[in-house]
Amino acid sequence: MIKELLKAFEDLVYLERYPLLNGYLQKIDPRIKLFATAILIIVIVSTLKITPLLLLLITIISFTIVSKIPLKNFLIRVTIFIPIFAGIITLPLPFITPGLILTSFSIAGFSLNLTYEGVYKMILFTFRVWLSIAYLILLILTTKFTNMLYAMRRLKFPQIFIMLTSITYRFIFTFINESYRMILARESRITSKQRRLDIMRDLGNIIGTLFIRAYERGERVYFAMVSRGYSGEIKSINKLKIHVRDVIFLILTILICAVTILLNYLMVI
Amino acid sequence: MHIPDGFLDLHICAITYLATIIFLVFAFKRAREVIDEKHIPLMATLTAMFFAAQMMNYPIIGGTTAHLLGGPILAITLGPYAGLISMTIILLIQALLFGDGGIITLGANIWNMGIIGVFIPYIICLLILKIKNSKNALMIGIFLAAFIGDVLAAIFAGLELGLSTLTFPYSVPIAVTAMGLHHSIIGIGEGIVTIIIISIILKVRPDLMNIPKIAPKWMGELKISTMR
Numbered sequence A: 001m002i003k004e005l006l007k008a009f010e011d012l013v014y015l016e017r018y019p020l021l022n023g024y025l026q027k028i029d030p031r032i033k034l035f036a037t038a039i040l041i042i043v044i045v046s047t048l049k050i051t052p053l054l055l056l057l058i059t060i061i062s063f064t065i066v067s068k069i070p071l072k073n074f075l076i077r078v079t080i081f082i083p084i085f086a087g088i089i090t091l092p093l094p095f096i097t098p099g100l101i102l103t104s105f106s107i108a109g110f111s112l113n114l115t116y117e118g119v120y121k122m123i124l125f126t127f128r129v130w131l132s133i134a135y136l137i138l139l140i141l142t143t144k145f146t147n148m149l150y151a152m153r154r155l156k157f158p159q160i161f162i163m164l165t166s167i168t169y170r171f172i173f174t175f176i177n178e179s180y181r182m183i184l185a186r187e188s189r190i191t192s193k194q195r196r197l198d199i200m201r202d203l204g205n206i207i208g209t210l211f212i213r214a215y216e217r218g219e220r221v222y223f224a225m226v227s228r229g230y231s232g233e234i235k236s237i238n239k240l241k242i243h244v245r246d247v248i249f250l251i252l253t254i255l256i257c258a259v260t261i262l263l264n265y266l267m268v269i
Numbered sequence B: 001m002h003i004p005d006g007f008l009d010l011h012i013c014a015i016t017y018l019a020t021i022i023f024l025v026f027a028f029k030r031a032r033e034v035i036d037e038k039h040i041p042l043m044a045t046l047t048a049m050f051f052a053a054q055m056m057n058y059p060i061i062g063g064t065t066a067h068l069l070g071g072p073i074l075a076i077t078l079g080p081y082a083g084l085i086s087m088t089i090i091l092l093i094q095a096l097l098f099g100d101g102g103i104i105t106l107g108a109n110i111w112n113m114g115i116i117g118v119f120i121p122y123i124i125c126l127l128i129l130k131i132k133n134s135k136n137a138l139m140i141g142i143f144l145a146a147f148i149g150d151v152l153a154a155i156f157a158g159l160e161l162g163l164s165t166l167t168f169p170y171s172v173p174i175a176v177t178a179m180g181l182h183h184s185i186i187g188i189g190e191g192i193v194t195i196i197i198i199s200i201i202l203k204v205r206p207d208l209m210n211i212p213k214i215a216p217k218w219m220g221e222l223k224i225s226t227m228r
Helices: A002-020 A030-046 A050-066 A071-079 A082-089 A116-142 A145-154 A159-189 A196-226 A244-266 B010-034 B039-053 B071-078 B080-098 B106-131 B135-163 B172-204 B206-210
Strands: A101-107 A110-115 B057-059 B065-067
Touching: A002 A116, A002 A159, A002 B080, A030 A050, A030 A116, A030 A145, A030 A244, A030 B010, A050 A071, A050 A116, A050 A244, A071 A082, A071 A116, A082 A116, A101 A116, A110 A116, A116 B080, A145 A159, A145 B080, A159 A196, A159 B010, A159 B039, A159 B080, A196 B039, A196 B057, A196 B172, A196 B206, B010 B080, B010 B106, B010 B135, B039 B071, B039 B080, B065 B172, B071 B080, B071 B106, B071 B135, B071 B172, B080 B106, B106 B135, B135 B172, B172 B206
Parallel strands: none
Antiparallel strands: A101 A110, B057 B065
């Protein structure tokens, strides 16, 4: 139980560092970045050949470098977990897809045919997932979450939603910390290996207690907010303005997308 | 359960986004009628707490672990519309802060975990309490609600993956069976943990079950604060 929470802390330390750097993407308006990331991912998902995707790979590597994010770190972070999972679930594909047979071999009486189409399908799927995740993570690493929320507010998301999300975001750390302390206390009292049902019971009790504490904290937070002038509305001194560099970035992104779509039509593979 | 970008076809993403937004519009409309500004910080801290709760893993069969999906407990404590709003916030933060799930698959993820995973458990609980209004019936209802909610959410995820013929390489039966089987095991865990959470709240602070539940008018409210 405890490992996951520690990993979350680690992630957050990692996440808080890069949006503050003085790189290229960090300076771009969050609305533009959100929009650009969304259309890039849409283009990635609708591209069904490998060569056009290579252009997007070069693009993301250059974006990472100009944003002063350590490339090696970034590549490792993107690759672990989901793309590896995507690779594993597509492992049977080279053998079950009919097509041009590259090699065939037999294991324990079964003959397996490794087909070109199958290998291609597998690489394409994994590569596409990898690229989508990479663009999402690049957005996360170059944008502070509070700026992202501000962007959403300007994009006319309901006010109640923005307010709930921003308070939630601020209290996530408090509750992760609280759960961490409760689980640590539990682990330090355990002397033997536990049965599954006991673990579930303890977990249920911890979450139940957390719920009661969260309720009580919610009331205190409300009073604290009221005493600071809260009336159910958000006011921000943060001002966003679209600069020339934002427009250039947007045009650049749209150009890259257009070339990718064109390549998708022209290329054979 | 979080479907990342690159797993779903664009038209599936578009359809699920549209369906989700329709539900969200109704949810926010109803939320504005029911809650006042006092409840906003309360709902926010509870959402943050469920976010943390989703991170705690517990072992299930073999060496695998599961974590709470949180839909059933949100539905029972806050009501389906509020549960949907909370789940949307949780999924949004998971996507835009931790990189779990994706941007263009967010609609599908909210549909699976925030609509199917919240409304179905609420309806099941309501129906069972209508048949018999006692504490034992409530516990059975919670278990069934959590189990069915989880499995149905997983089946929907499998359907979306299977119907994405351009991107996802496996067909509907394979995707649905894999997701459904896996989550029927997780669903049992979710059921047990949800029962324990509700019983501890009922034991220590039964009044907390009176948080205004944001539900569609025709559904009616789940009243369980008086059960001991």
